[in-house]
Amino acid sequence: MRIMLLNSSGSPNNLMGRVIAVANQKGGVGKTTTAINLAASFAAAEVNTLLVDCDPQSNATSGLGFVKNPDRGSSYHLLMGAATAEEALLTTELEQLWLIPAHKNLIGANIELVDAEGREYRMRDALAPLRERFQFIVLDCPPALDLLTLNALVAADAVLIPMQGEYFALEGVSELLDTIERIRAGLNPELGIEGVVLTMFDERTNLAQQVMTELKNYFGEKLCRTTVPRNIRLAEAPSHGKAALVYDPRSKGAESYIRLAKEIIERQPSAVIAQPSAETSPAKTQVGEAVQEIPAAVPEMDKTA
Ligand SMILES: Nc1ncnc2c1ncn2[C@@H]1O[C@H](COP(=O)(O)OP(=O)(O)OP(=O)(O)O)[C@@H](O)[C@H]1O
Ligand SMILES: [Mg+2]
Numbered sequence: 001m002r003i004m005l006l007n008s009s010g011s012p013n014n015l016m017g018r019v020i021a022v023a024n025q026k027g028g029v030g031k032t033t034t035a036i037n038l039a040a041s042f043a044a045a046e047v048n049t050l051l052v053d054c055d056p057q058s059n060a061t062s063g064l065g066f067v068k069n070p071d072r073g074s075s076y077h078l079l080m081g082a083a084t085a086e087e088a089l090l091t092t093e094l095e096q097l098w099l100i101p102a103h104k105n106l107i108g109a110n111i112e113l114v115d116a117e118g119r120e121y122r123m124r125d126a127l128a129p130l131r132e133r134f135q136f137i138v139l140d141c142p143p144a145l146d147l148l149t150l151n152a153l154v155a156a157d158a159v160l161i162p163m164q165g166e167y168f169a170l171e172g173v174s175e176l177l178d179t180i181e182r183i184r185a186g187l188n189p190e191l192g193i194e195g196v197v198l199t200m201f202d203e204r205t206n207l208a209q210q211v212m213t214e215l216k217n218y219f220g221e222k223l224c225r226t227t228v229p230r231n232i233r234l235a236e237a238p239s240h241g242k243a244a245l246v247y248d249p250r251s252k253g254a255e256s257y258i259r260l261a262k263e264i265i266e267r268q269p270s271a272v273i274a275q276p277s278a279e280t281s282p283a284k285t286q287v288g289e290a291v292q293e294i295p296a297a298v299p300e301m302d303k304t305a
Pocket of ligand 2: 142
């Protein structure tokens with residue numbers, strides 16, 4: 001399977017990386033699950049991808065199987081200017097996925113940087129040298145509109161907002177949208193909204209359908225077509241230190257993130273997705289089919305998965 005990202009001159013793999021911040025100041029809405037599994041799905045589509053853990057909780061770091069280590073180069077070191085992004089890169093079990101980990105010492109950066117010059121630009125400047133090397137850089141933000149999230153939003157080209165498909169889904173999101181507007185007015189005029197993705201979504205209920213209609217009216221085309229169902233495999237995978245598509249590639253959760261990655265790749269203006277052609281290049285396929293190419297880690301499919 002191969003996805004070719006071409007720039008306007010048609011040469012592959014020299015597209016400037018797209019930096020996507022996964023943000024919502026509401027806790028537990030699926031930011032980290034989305035960041036890990038979207039990044040893994042980009043990588044499975046043979047697109048060089050970097051996941052940056054910007055949250056002191058370090059759930060994206062542990063979710064990919066890395067143990068806590070305050071001395072290892074991390075997003076804290078990037079913000080403090082104590083390591084380059086290159087020095088903090090970790091390889092993962094997926095060939096085209098890299099991680100810049102976090103550690104709980106990152107919480108201190110909020111305070112340590114308070115009077116620092118250019119404190120909002122630290123992450124952007126640190127990641128700049130890597131933008132040509134990765135087609136996607138995914139930033140997992142903490143559940144707060146603090147200096148850490150601000151750094152991620154200033155570094156980003158666009159924000160992906162995970163929202164739980166519940167009755168009060170829109171409550172609180174206006175604060176995030178106001179923050180995005182303020183950042184656009186000053187620190188990062190180019191910041192866009194990549195999309196709004198419904199997580200832990202049970203499409204069978206009337207309530208979920210009502211919430212979906214309400215969000216569609218509010219966000220229009222920004223509401224992703226792909227929704228992520230509530231799926232036990234997505235919740236289990238991080239405790240095994242694996243992305244869902246490694247832990248159980250045939251689970252509904254893994255499949256939904258592969259579809260989301262495909263939807264986002266297709267939205268990129270400069271992305272050219274190689275069409276599958278059985279005769280000439282059997283290795284090329286679209287990312288939505290990637291799941292069929294990855295050997296199932298679990299032979300029997302769990303009916304609940
Ligand atoms: N689609 C899903 N199906 C089932 N469980 C899910 C799903 N998405 C997330 N979860 C679980 O819900 C909990 C919260 O998810 P997650 O950690 O991704 O949210 P978060 O927004 O990153 O949280 P925080 O705000 O604390 O950073 C986790 O236990 C996770 O495993
Ligand atoms: Mg999180």
